[in-house]
Amino acid sequence: MLNAGLGGWPARRAAMSPDRTAFVFRDRATTYAEVFDRTTRLARQLRAAGVRKGDRVAYLGQNHPAFVETMFATHMLGGIFVPLNFRLAAPEIDYLLAHSGATVLVHAPEHAPEHAFGQAVRTVVALGPDYENWLAAGDPTPVDVPVGLDDAACVLYTSGTTGRPKGATLTHGNLIWNCYNLLVGVDVAADEVTLVSAPLFHVAALNQCLLPTFLKGGCSVIMPSWSVDACFDLIAGHRVTWMFGVTTMFAGLARSPRWAGADLSSVRCLMAGGAAVPPALIHTYQERGLTFCQGYGLTETAPGATFLEAGESERKAGSAGVPVFFTNVRCVRPDLTDTAPGEPGEVIIQGPNVTPGYWDDPAATARAFSEGRWFHSGDIAYVDPDGHFHIVDRVKDMYISGGENVYPAEVEAAVYEHPAVAEVAVIGVPDATWGEVGRAFVITVPGRDLTIGELRAFLAERLARYKLPVHLDIVDDLPRTGSNKIQKSRLRDTLGSTPGRT
Structure with missing residues (x-):
């Protein structure tokens, strides 16, 4: 096989274990043999849409077997897969499509891009009947394009906490x-x-x-x-x-x-x-x-x-x-x-x-x-x-209080030990005396309450005094990134929206 990258995996796995279940989605099982057939047909349709080695194919939507099918089909052709964060706003999606130069976009209907049709994207396919019909019409004859370990496989965009997102290029070798x-x-x-x-x-x-x-x-x-x-x-x-x-x-x-x-x-x-x-x-x-x-x-x-x-x-x-x-x-x-x-x-x-x-x-x-x-x-x-x-x-989350470095993750780990705390995020905020001090955003356990005095007393035996949060916000939820990590930049941006208990 000429394809030494991920594009060769469906064929190799189908040969070894065709009847094993590869994916389960909403109680529908797909075998490895079916994955190979579907990705081959999809690769043929992508080729008909003009995708060649080095071209970018984007996917926008929640987790779905079509994500994996689109990825493997792109890799069969030596193309570069660009998975997009479906939680981004339309202008952000537009930027990523333009920056990556994607020529094909597969997307979930609920995540239809607003402006992609006017950019370099030539083919846009929505999941559902259109996608299934498009895939089924593909030629099932296997595709084997020469792909090496140093060839680019994916461009994964970072969260863009400072400025525009950056697209990290990962090769087939990186992934393997x-x-x-x-x-x-x-x-x-x-x-x-x-x-x-x-x-x-x-x-x-x-x-x-x-x-x-x-x-x-x-x-x-x-x-x-x-x-x-x-x-x-x-x-x-x-x-x-x-x-x-x-x-x-x-x-x-x-x-x-x-x-x-x-x-x-x-x-x-x-x-x-x-x-x-x-x-x-x-x-x-x-x-x-x-x-x-x-x-x-x-x-x-x-x-x-x-x-x-x-x-x-x-x-x-x-x-x-x-x-x-x-x-x-x-x-x-x-x-x-x-x-x-x-x-x-x-x-x-x-x-x-x-x-x-x-x-x-x-x-x-x-x-x-x-x-x-x-x-x-x-x-x-x-x-x-x-x-x-x-x-x-x-490095960017560290703050300096009274000349001392404070690492919020250390403070969060100590706060989390309090029995009233379900989740916590700590950031540094300006302070006239100390330069910066800690502000803790806490989701409490149902039926429990917490004051800043109680929290500081609890932490006093666990942390140095300069690490103790000075402000406490009791919140119902915390802003999260698409990967469910707490998004501290949004906490910093919305400090005035929730009254702190000091």
């Missing part, structure tokens, strides 16, 4: 080496039943869950969107063995009235990433006898950089683990010398899973790397004497 790293750290089995609960346009759901499961011939149960109740139902109904989530998703499950009685007996491993996970939340899952593993990575590292394997998940709870097998990770000072154990520094990463750069943005690419192709994450961590990485926070 990431799968190797994941499979070394997690015992993914051929009978795995993986719950794909985070958005597939997010790098972790796609590359840490769905692709490794596909590679092993397991079954991916695809959730259209996140729902606590649906998650419990799918775990029990399909005997889910493995799932990935971010802190807010796992916190939502743990505070649900169904938590105590939920059937989680089939689950072999839970994997968290996206942000530091409070140890108190990890212990909540461990008390149920569940293996809870935390990893660390970025879109630009495809995403795995470090991982805490199951055998260490209790002893090192709260750690993001050690560098994944085929990747180098360091914690460095500004002069790029390695930090001492326990000393905070920036995380930098080097390896075959690291992006070659940003799409059509050589300046951003140059800024992201130092000599030796070390990628600078912008994240702060420290390494303990055993070599385990502990993610402290984003």
Whole structure:
């Protein structure tokens, strides 16, 4: 086979396990043989629409098997897949389509772009009857285009917290080496039943869950969107063995009235990433006898950089683990010398899973790397004497109070231990005396209340005084990104909308 990239996977997996279930979506099962047939037909239709090697094909919509079909069909032709965040506004979608130069867009009907028809996009297909008819009319003759590991596979746009989003280019090699790293750290089995609960346009759901499961011939149960109740139902109904989530998703499950009685007996491993996970939340899952593993990575590292394997998940709870097998990770000072154990520094990463750069943005690419192709994450961590990485926070989220660095993730982990707290986010806000102080936004456990005095008294034995929040906002919800991470930029933008309790 000439295609050494992901475009060859449907054919290889169909040859090895044609009758195994590849995907379950809304109780409809699709076998690996059917995946190969459908993606081949779709690839032929994309070719008829003018897609050639290097062309971009975009997808806009919630999780759906068509996302995966569009991706594999694009890769069969040597094209570049561009998954879009469906929660973005129309002008933001327009920008991403224009910046990527996508010529074909497959989208869910409820996420129809407003202006894509007037741009470079020549073919727009909505899911439903139009998509199914278009696919079914495709020629089932296999396509085999030469694709190498260094060829671009995807452009994944970052959240754009500062300025315009950047498109991280990931090659086929980046994605495949990431799968190797994941499979070394997690015992993914051929009978795995993986719950794909985070958005597939997010790098972790796609590359840490769905692709490794596909590679092993397991079954991916695809959730259209996140729902606590649906998650419990799918775990029990399909005997889910493995799932990935971010802190807010796992916190939502743990505070649900169904938590105590939920059937989680089939689950072999839970994997968290996206942000530091409070140890108190990890212990909540461990008390149920569940293996809870935390990893660390970025879109630009495809995403795995470090991982805490199951055998260490209790002893090192709260750690993001050690560098994944085929990747180098360091914690460095500004002069790029390695930090001492326990000393905070920036995380930098080097390896075959690291992006070659940003799409059509050589300046951003140059800024992201130092000599030796070390990628600078912008994240702060420290390494303990055993070599385990502990993610402290984003550089941009750190604030300085009275001349001291404060890392909100550390404060959040301590706040989370309070029995009245269901979720929390902490940011730095201006203060006339100290320069900046902490402001905590808390969702309380139903029936519980909390004052700033009570919170500060609780934290006084856990944190230095300068780290204690000065302001407290009790809120009903927290703004979230498309991947369910808390969006602190929006908290900063809307400080005046919710009265703080001081």
